[in-house]
Amino acid sequence: MKFSASRAIMAQKLMARIVLKELEKKTVLFKASTEKAIVGLDVAYRRLSGTEYAYGVALLYDAAKKSAVDCMVATRAVCVPYIPGLLAFREMAVLGPLAVKAIEKWRPSVFFVDGHGLSHPRRIGIATHVGFATRTPSIGVAKKKLVGVIRNGYVVVDGEPLAAVIRTPTGSTIYVSPGYGVTLEDARRTVLKYLKHKLPEPLRLADAISKASKKLVEPSRDFKIHPCPRLLEVGA
């Protein structure tokens, strides 16, 4: 079936009703400093003879050892266009199944996802989709602002802070927002603990591996998890 932007928006509004209600009731599943295992999720794309493929990476980061300890790479042809605000529908095709596998295999405390969570037009960014779909805490980390204005270090919409604006050690700016089951302050504090470069370690490493995988892994039409390339040397 062809992708329908209007139906996707309807779906997000329905999800928002549930997620925001839980957030009001302070249904918190994760608190800062309780993390044992963090899984960084990122997606890279590659055009190959008329078909566009998505390379999804799930990287397991050990909070105690402060290093990456495992990773998975998954590929599949993408079937949804990129539309601001609807990024989740494009990336979930590969991140959804991959996140489920990551939970079964690693039992992570929280997911770090590239992209916004709460700081989204309907409060349902990619990070929220991942967390809600898997009922696992998640935090969104974006490199560009999508909505709102910046006031006192936060992205604000209608007077409500939706994301923390953080200046990274490399001088760039990132926007950290709650995905699912996490408060804004806990999301901010947690990301800060792993911020050594432009992105928190679990995401920086997942990003490096997803890009490197494009020339080391043959993509498949349908969703498939490949043997993880021995790339943990990419800064880990």
Added chain:
DNA sequence: GCGACAG
């Protein structure tokens, strides 16, 4: 109409 617009 104009500007904005995650990855």
Added chain:
DNA sequence: ATCTTGTCGC
């Protein structure tokens, strides 16, 4: 995000 060469700077 991706397409792309060299190049300026820490």
